[in-house]
Amino acid sequence: MDASAIPIYGVILAGGWGTRFWPLSRSQYPKQVVRLLGSESMLQATVERLLPRIPPERLAVVTNASQAELIHQELHSKNWDGVRIWIEPEGRNTAAAVGLAALFLGKEAEDAVMAVFPADHFIQDRAGLLQALDLGAAWAQAGYLVTFGIPPSRPETGYGYIKQGPPLDELGRAYRAGRFIEKPRLARAREFLSEGGYYWNSGIFLFRGDVLMEAFSRYLPDLHRELLRLRAEDDEATLEEVYRNLPSISFDHGVLEKAENVAVVPVEMGWNDVGTWEALHELFPRDERNNVTIGRVMDQGSRDCILFAQNRLVATIGLERTIVVDTPDATLVCHRDRAQEVKDLVTELHRQQMVESVQHTTVERPWGRYTLTDEGPGFKVKRIVVDPGKKLSLQVHQHRAEHWVVVSGTARVTIGRDISMVASNQSVYIPPQTPHRLENPTVEPLQIVEVQTGGYLEEDDIQRLEDDYWRPDRA
């Protein structure tokens, strides 16, 4: 069979939030939806580069409840509603996520080939990826658990490595996998590079569904048993119960490092895991002093830096090997050698319950987005954008009043029993305890400035009476 004709089911793992990309990533705005490399999010780019080899109907995204809505929006905005979203009740590492996703194949396709992709990696050479997918699919169909190995270009200590074993063909296009090595020290990474035959573990895998289940039954029997139970009884309660019992182990560790039938396919495709801010130095053009500058940056004499200004002016003088990331509510300044430690910083922000670790001043919503622009005792000011044809829920606030000034577009506003059209430069007042709804019935974006007043202004003072987006009644 021609390998390009083998149907492939794709599973995208999108459970983490990429703490190392704070302050651009937040727990409610994870790295996979960040638009770091152009106008598409990492997730959208991940789907895009698989099309049409893997069509939306054969794709699934595995994520958690707190990100599901956001991921739905990301897919919906590209008209990829055929992509299925699987919600894990809690994070149980990649073995569980891959297992859950395998159920996606269902009975009718349990021996089909399935490919697993991280949601937040960068791949420059799409043709290289697609070619490797065909090759990988052929080996997967032949019964191998296939991993993509990236030929290393530097002695990177932040990645895992796979050593190649004996060749599987005569062209050197696939090997049996040898040892898996966790992030090595620099000296060892240098040895790997000079010795040859070692690859970075890309986190991209292919296998037949039945081969996967067979491997689970042998190396992770607990997981296997629970997956069979879930296949028999696919409801939310079972899923939650199953997840409580699942072992938390990575797919590499739990399966690949133990199995006999593992293949590694070397793939050159301009891959980067975009693991820390340090990655930008690889991915973006550099100036004559080896700086990457993005946004409104004014530099004098810095060298080897990564300077990222999201909207405000960032001025730098005489820095070396420094990362500066400026967002509307938080600024990070970090030595490049310590980019990994952003993770610890975010842990500390979380511990101190700082809102800057949770969300941006701009919050995406199914109907558009809002930006908190000002606040003080007794008031908050937001800019609200409602996309064409969208509406907010019919809602009531117990404590706050709202003043809306339409600054562009036209709104359809419900206040109590009155419905009226409010044009640009007009305003309306919504008293507390009054049902109201904001709607954009036009084909142009609607933008309003909302001034909230009252003694209690938190987001949870909301009761949703009707909603297009099936959100909970409160918050």
Place this chain on the structure above:
Amino acid sequence: MDASAIPIYGVILAGGWGTRFWPLSRSQYPKQVVRLLGSESMLQATVERLLPRIPPERLAVVTNASQAELIHQELHSKNWDGVRIWIEPEGRNTAAAVGLAALFLGKEAEDAVMAVFPADHFIQDRAGLLQALDLGAAWAQAGYLVTFGIPPSRPETGYGYIKQGPPLDELGRAYRAGRFIEKPRLARAREFLSEGGYYWNSGIFLFRGDVLMEAFSRYLPDLHRELLRLRAEDDEATLEEVYRNLPSISFDHGVLEKAENVAVVPVEMGWNDVGTWEALHELFPRDERNNVTIGRVMDQGSRDCILFAQNRLVATIGLERTIVVDTPDATLVCHRDRAQEVKDLVTELHRQQMVESVQHTTVERPWGRYTLTDEGPGFKVKRIVVDPGKKLSLQVHQHRAEHWVVVSGTARVTIGRDISMVASNQSVYIPPQTPHRLENPTVEPLQIVEVQTGGYLEEDDIQRLEDDYWRPDRA
């Protein structure tokens, strides 16, 4: 005569804007009004520490037109309306400013003692200053041009030095001045320190008015002639004409370095010229890793840094000898050894006409202040604070409409011929081309959120029909 009984007239030079303190200082918010060291501005602290030795009625501030209103507010808010403000038509360095200020003595006090102070220095030991003023006044009265010399504590290369000559008394409390040395190289500065008898030039001078004029007549005859002309004809046109003719030279260079009768009084008073961000490392407490942190800073392992967060969160990891200054619209990150170069950066910002070099998002006004909190095509949002008892001008805008939502306090609002009281949580609409006025008739601060809409939203779309603050009709 008891030196403490010698009347002293004080002149504060407040013409510059302290570019090296950008982004905290701006051309319309100069360093002397910055609240860097507590709740008082540098200028207010400068006046405060002279009281009551030099009362407001014997004090003058020399400044330029663009800063005059701001300086008036600074003095007025402390009830120091007795302080006279002299406005130079254009900057002509310190010799001209001192000369202009000397006219302040007038005919009746032309032989009185006058002291000159920079507006933006820090002096920790007020008692030390006042004691030195008495001593200096005595030598000034005796006919000397007196300078205060600071015994150096380190080989500073950023200051000018004065070498002491023969002692003037037997207690070593005053010397004839020897050579003046401009900012030396490090090796020389080290020699000065080990050799002894060298002082930092503090920029504080004392002299009798007639002694000063005599020195001008000898060393700067052009300046002397123009000052006499101005004394005869004290009007604005003459002042402007005179200033066009004045030489631009420093008082040190033009007079002190040449005159015979110069004395230096050594003064230990915890002096710091607060010349660059580097000064904060001297003036503020340091943590166990020798960092100065001010504001909402979260640091991991940085050393020897100055980290200043005005309102947003600043997170830092592993920095060394780095200055971070974060303001609402601009962030500076600079190596400490290059703090002087902030000046060049600001020159470049000015050349590129970036608003961040001119003003803050919060702009002080005689009636209070406003903060630009959001803007986009066709709209601007401001938070406006009107101080108790104050009112804005009665004004008209040709192009923009305004929506005002009162978020705290009570406003008296004039729209056309209607005057009404607008309470918290109420709003009003001001159509274009309609005379209107905002006023706070209460004893509590008034705070409103203003949403401007229209095709043209610049500050110069204003016509002032009546104003409490004698401002121009437009802009």
